[in-house]
Amino acid sequence: MLKLNHLVKTYATQKAVDDISFSVKKGCIFGLLGPNGAGKSSLLRMVTGITLPDRGEIIFNNEPFLLTKHSEQIGYMPEERGLYKKMKIGEQALYLAQLKGLSKSEAQAKINFWFNRLDMQSWVNKKVEDLSKGMSQKLQFVLTVVHDPKLLILDEPFSGLDPLNSEIIKKELFELAKNGSTIIFSTHRMEQVEEICEEIVLINKGKSILQGDVKSIKEQFKLNHFKLEINDELKGFDNHIISKKGNEYILHFNNHQDANAVLNYCIHQQIKIISFQEVLPSLNEIFINQVEGSAARQFTNN
Amino acid sequence: MNKTWLIIKREYWTRVKKKSFLITTILLPVLVACLIALVTYLAAKSEQKQLIVIQDESGFFINKLDTTDESYKTIYILPNVKESKKDFLKRKDADILVHIFPFKNNQPDSVIIYKEGGVSLSAKSFISRELDNIYQIKQMQDAGINKIQIDSINKSEIAIKSYDLENNKETSSEIAMAMGYGMGFLMYIIIFIYGAGVMRGVMEEKTNRIAEVIISSVKPFQLMMGKIFGIGLVGLTQFIIWLSLMGFMFLISQIVSPEIREAMHSPIIQNPEMQEQALQQVNGEFAPIIQTILHQNWGLIIGAFLFYFLGGYFIYAAMFAAVGSLVNEDPQEAQQLTLPVSMPIIFGIIILQATIKDPNSPLAIFGSLFPLTSPIVMLGRIPYGVPTWQIITSMLLLIGGFILMTWISAKIYRTGILMYGKKPSWKEVIKWIRSS
Numbered sequence: 001m002l003k004l005n006h007l008v009k010t011y012a013t014q015k016a017v018d019d020i021s022f023s024v025k026k027g028c029i030f031g032l033l034g035p036n037g038a039g040k041s042s043l044l045r046m047v048t049g050i051t052l053p054d055r056g057e058i059i060f061n062n063e064p065f066l067l068t069k070h071s072e073q074i075g076y077m078p079e080e081r082g083l084y085k086k087m088k089i090g091e092q093a094l095y096l097a098q099l100k101g102l103s104k105s106e107a108q109a110k111i112n113f114w115f116n117r118l119d120m121q122s123w124v125n126k127k128v129e130d131l132s133k134g135m136s137q138k139l140q141f142v143l144t145v146v147h148d149p150k151l152l153i154l155d156e157p158f159s160g161l162d163p164l165n166s167e168i169i170k171k172e173l174f175e176l177a178k179n180g181s182t183i184i185f186s187t188h189r190m191e192q193v194e195e196i197c198e199e200i201v202l203i204n205k206g207k208s209i210l211q212g213d214v215k216s217i218k219e220q221f222k223l224n225h226f227k228l229e230i231n232d233e234l235k236g237f238d239n240h241i242i243s244k245k246g247n248e249y250i251l252h253f254n255n256h257q258d259a260n261a262v263l264n265y266c267i268h269q270q271i272k273i274i275s276f277q278e279v280l281p282s283l284n285e286i287f288i289n290q291v292e293g294s295a296a297r298q299f300t301n302n
Numbered sequence: 303m304n305k306t307w308l309i310i311k312r313e314y315w316t317r318v319k320k321k322s323f324l325i326t327t328i329l330l331p332v333l334v335a336c337l338i339a340l341v342t343y344l345a346a347k348s349e350q351k352q353l354i355v356i357q358d359e360s361g362f363f364i365n366k367l368d369t370t371d372e373s374y375k376t377i378y379i380l381p382n383v384k385e386s387k388k389d390f391l392k393r394k395d396a397d398i399l400v401h402i403f404p405f406k407n408n409q410p411d412s413v414i415i416y417k418e419g420g421v422s423l424s425a426k427s428f429i430s431r432e433l434d435n436i437y438q439i440k441q442m443q444d445a446g447i448n449k450i451q452i453d454s455i456n457k458s459e460i461a462i463k464s465y466d467l468e469n470n471k472e473t474s475s476e477i478a479m480a481m482g483y484g485m486g487f488l489m490y491i492i493i494f495i496y497g498a499g500v501m502r503g504v505m506e507e508k509t510n511r512i513a514e515v516i517i518s519s520v521k522p523f524q525l526m527m528g529k530i531f532g533i534g535l536v537g538l539t540q541f542i543i544w545l546s547l548m549g550f551m552f553l554i555s556q557i558v559s560p561e562i563r564e565a566m567h568s569p570i571i572q573n574p575e576m577q578e579q580a581l582q583q584v585n586g587e588f589a590p591i592i593q594t595i596l597h598q599n600w601g602l603i604i605g606a607f608l609f610y611f612l613g614g615y616f617i618y619a620a621m622f623a624a625v626g627s628l629v630n631e632d633p634q635e636a637q638q639l640t641l642p643v644s645m646p647i648i649f650g651i652i653i654l655q656a657t658i659k660d661p662n663s664p665l666a667i668f669g670s671l672f673p674l675t676s677p678i679v680m681l682g683r684i685p686y687g688v689p690t691w692q693i694i695t696s697m698l699l700l701i702g703g704f705i706l707m708t709w710i711s712a713k714i715y716r717t718g719i720l721m722y723g724k725k726p727s728w729k730e731v732i733k734w735i736r737s738s
Contacts (some may be wrong), residue, residue, distance in 0.1 A: 048518045050720065067521070076518040080722075082511030087316060095312050099305055099519040143515075 001026040001182045002047070002151060003187050007056035008041050011273070016042035018206035024184060024199070030239040031197035031214075032186040033283075035291055039206040040186040041079055044155050062149070072101035075149030079156045079186075081140045083128045090124035093143055100147040107146070114142045119166065134165050141169055145176065152176065154185035158192055170196060173300050190284040200283070204291050220282045221289070226259060229274040230266060237262055246277065250279065306524045306531075308518075313503070313532025317612055318539060331547045351375045352397040352425070359404045360411075366436045374398075374428055387416065387621045398425055402433075410437060412455040433697045461681050478685040480656045485607060492612050493647055493677070496537045497622040498640075503529050504638065504719070506627030513719045522716040527708075530619040534576035536614060606684050606693070608654025613700040614677025618643065624711035628726060631648030635725055650678035661686040671696045 002024040009017040012171065015071050016039045024030045034040050045051045047058060048068030058065040060073075084092055092109070097107035115121050118138060128136055137160055140299070145152060159175075177183055187193060193200060194214060201211040210217065228234070229248045240258065242250045253259040266273050283288075319324055354376045358364050361381045369375070377396075377591075379385045381404075390399045399416040415421045415429060442452050507513040516525055611619045621643045629636045653669035660666060661683045668686070669679035676696045680688070719725070726734075 044719070045514075050517050056516065067518075071519050074513065074518065078511060078514040080511040080514070082505075082507075082513065082515050083512060084316075085513055094518070095308065096515065098308050099516060 001028075001061065003059040005057050006051045007043065007046060007058070009039075009046060010049065010054050011042075015206050017046070019056075020201075020206070020208045020209055021056075022201045022205065022208065024182055027177055027180050028182055028199055029173060029197050030182070030184045031192060031193040031200040032184060032203070033190070033287060034186070034187065034202055034203040035188060038203045039154055040203065042206075043185070043203070044076075044153050044186060048074055048153055050076075051132040072147065073150040075100075075144040075147065075152045077100060077140055077144040077154045077157060079159075080139060081138065083136060083143075085129040086127055088124070089126050089128060089131075089139060092128070093139075093146065096143050097146045100149075102147050110146050110148070111142075111178075114146055118142060118172075121168065126247070132161055138165055138169070139159050141172070145172070148181075150181060152183045153180055154183065156187055157185050158187065158189065166275055190282065190287055194283050202287060203288060209290055210286070214283070217286065218233075219285070221281050221286045222278070224253055225279040226253060226276065227279050228262065228266075228276050231274065233264075234262075234271075236265065253272050263269070304529045305520045309520070309525060309528025310532040310535070311590070312522075313529050314535050317536045319458075323536070323540070327543050328547075331544055331551075334491070335551055340414055351394055353377065354398045354400055354425075354429070355379065355385065355390060355393065355396045356400045356402065360402055362410075362440075363402060363436055364406065371428065386652065390416070398429075400429055411688060435694075460709040479684040481603075481684040482658050482661070483654065485603075485684070486657075486678045489610060489614055489650070489678045489681050490647060490654075492537065492611060493618045495646075496533055497614055497618040497643070499533050500530055500538075500619045501622040501626035501629075501640070503533065504623050504715070505629050507629060508629070508719050509631050517719070522719060523712045525719075526620075526623050526712060526715050527655045528705065530616065530623060534612070534615055534619065537611075541611070562703050570697045607681060609653045609697060610677040610681055610700070613673075613697070613704060617673060617704045618647070620704070620708040620711040623716065627715040628721075628731065630722060630725060632725075639725075646674035647678070650675035653679050654682045661688075667692065671699055673700045678701055715736075 004023065005021050007017050007020050008015070018039075020039075020043060032040050032043065042051070046053045047065075049065065049071060060070050087095075093115075094104070094107050097110060098104060102110065102162065108181070115124065120139070120142065123131070123135075123139070128139070131139065132246060141154075141157065152173075157169060161169065161257065168194075173183055173185075187275045197214055199211070199213045200217065202209050212220075225242065227250055231247060233247065234249055237251065240251045240262065242249075242252050251259075253262075263273070263276065265271075333703045351372070352374050354367075354374055356363065356367070356376055364378045364380070367376045385399070387399070390396060397417065398421070400415070401414045402414070403411045405411060410433075411427075413433065415426060417425065439452055442455075443449070447455075507516070513570045514526070520528075598729045600700075624641075625636070625643055627638045628639055650669065653665060653675055656663065657666035657669060657679050666679060666683060670683050670692065676699065680693070680696050684693075713735045714731055718731075
């Protein structure tokens with residue numbers, strides 16, 4: 001669906017995007033992670049065609065990406081939300097949808113559909129300045145998807161949304177992906193990524209430092225930690241215990257035998273096992289682990 | 303192109319539907335008309351003659367002041383009667399008291415004028431003129447010139463008429479000057495109002511961050527041109543409404559005032575002597591002015607005005623759009639950045655001042671050819687008559703200038719509209735222009 005080959009974008013003071021490549025499958029929800037200033041927005045702007053890469057190429061559906069040709073198949077929601085404050089919401093929606101190539105009647109039908117779906121019918125004659133922040137966020141989302149884009153690019157789609165609206169948007173994203181839209185979104189909120197994304201790329205200082213699907217990345221970074229909860233004290237395994245909270249232990253095993261040995265011990269000692277499970281690192285931990293040390297971006301021109 | 307059209311439509315309708323547009327477009331001319339009517343009414347009302355009481359201690363001026371004047375009438379108090387200020391205040395119908403002191407060594411000494419609330423300039427000049435006149439006549443008589451000779455000296459006034467060498471039409475340099483200045487100044491206002499409108503529009507899109515959304519659908523150039531054309535159409539609409547209102551009012555004034563109607567319908571006669579007669583046939587003081595206005599080549603003037611209106615607007619709108627794209631939220635920044643754009647406009651208005659005095663000076667010719675000043679300066683020159691080659695060169699240069707400016711502005715705009723944070727330096731901006 002989308003393929004990025006060795007993209008480079010340099011601004012006056014720094015390399016915002018430095019040789020990034022990845023590809024996104026059709027119908028995938030793809031997470032673009034990175035600390036603030038990592039180059040996420042610069043990268044997304046190139047994918048939307050707003051800016052051109054200095055080097056590298058973007059392949060969209062097996063052909064080189066061209067704004068004039070593909071803009072109608074792309075929906076883009078920038079990080080800083082933008083709408084005309086003094087324009088009526090209905091007119092504004094119609095205008096933006098028509099700019100995406102819909103005819104007036106098509107646009108009106110789609111707007112009605114989405115406004116009904118997300119309970120926004122009463123907004124049509126209001127102005128954006130009358131909306132709360134969360135409401136205008138929701139409106140912006142609708143305006144981004146109104147033309148049924150094949151590729152949806154969302155820059156921090158959940159920032160500023162309350163949990164309720166977050167949930168609504170999340171549900172819509174799953175629905176869109178199920179219907180074949182490809183979704184790329186950037187965020188620095190890891191828990192959302194674990195919940196939503198199938199694949200991720202982690203970038204820092206303009207470089208890709210990690211990519212793949214969420215499960216295998218977690219597998220790759222697992223520390224062989226296990227959580228054991230029992231109703232008695234665990235004795236004799238001191239060299240495996242990493243931390244202890246009451247009778248809840250975090251243990252480290254190098255291999256299966258060790259793990260089984262602990263369980264055997266518990267069983268023989270008639271200790272009741274409440275739970276035993278492998279602890280996979282959260283993306284948050286992986287993220288911090290990977291980004292730390294390299295710290296955040298420094299300006300190259302002092 | 304289809305999308306640019308959508309943008310033009312939006313820019314146009316959101317502005318035209320605004321209340322402020324309705325107010326400025328329809329209410330403003332009505333307001334101006336009301337103001338003119340009010341002034342005319344007040345002027346007519348004050349036509350009641352003011353009474354000047356003259357206390358002439360010299361006795362020399364008694365009964366000699368002009369009695370036919372439209373604004374003033376006079377009564378005299380003989381030297382032996384003393385009119386104190388208190389006495390004067392008791393008079394109900396009197397407005398001005400003139401106290402002429404006795405002559406010293408057979409020469410006028412001094413004169414004091416009193417009026418409640420201060421003496422108006424016109425009253426003072428009337429009195430001064432009259433007194434000077436009377437005394438001059440006395441001096442001439444003393445020098446041995448007799449009454450008939452004096453009368454003939456006073457009446458002699460050499461009539462001067464100016465004619466255009468080419469078409470033998472009478473020209474009025476006053477009217478040409480007024481028209482030239484009026485049109486040039488109008489142009490100046492139009493450029494500032496609508497140019498600044500473009501800048502504000504761009505700034506709004508940038509600070510609202512809607513620009514980024516739109517630019518993911520259309521090219522920055524389309525957005526910029528859509529805005530420029532849309533606002534230009536708003537200006538044109540406003541202008542056409544004003545013109546029709548003006549025409550409408552002119553029609554009404556014709557019906558109301560027969561003098562204007564007569565002047566309008568009197569034939570334009572090329573021969574100076576016959577014209578003299580024609581003018582004399584028309585009663586009313588409007589006649590010469592209206593005749594001169596009618597003599598103008600209106601086709602050329604209106605055509606040129608429309609051309610320079612569009613050209614001047616477009617060339618500056620492009621520049622204002624570029625400036626708008628450089629501004630972040632800070633309005634002060636906008637002011638600083640506008641300076642390089644407003645400078646040539648202000649130069650234009652300065653050259654215009656010089657142009658209406660001498661429309662064929664090298665400065666005026668330069669100003670009317672240079673694309674950044676020509677919309678203002680050329681309009682100032684046209685009522686005087688401009689060689690055709692100069693008009694054509696000026697128009698071609700304006701078109702070329704517009705293309706160049708739009709090209710440069712589009713490059714600045716493209717980058718600027720997406721730049722947030724620090725204000726870019728001019729050095730950076732030049733780099734944007736150079737980059738392909």
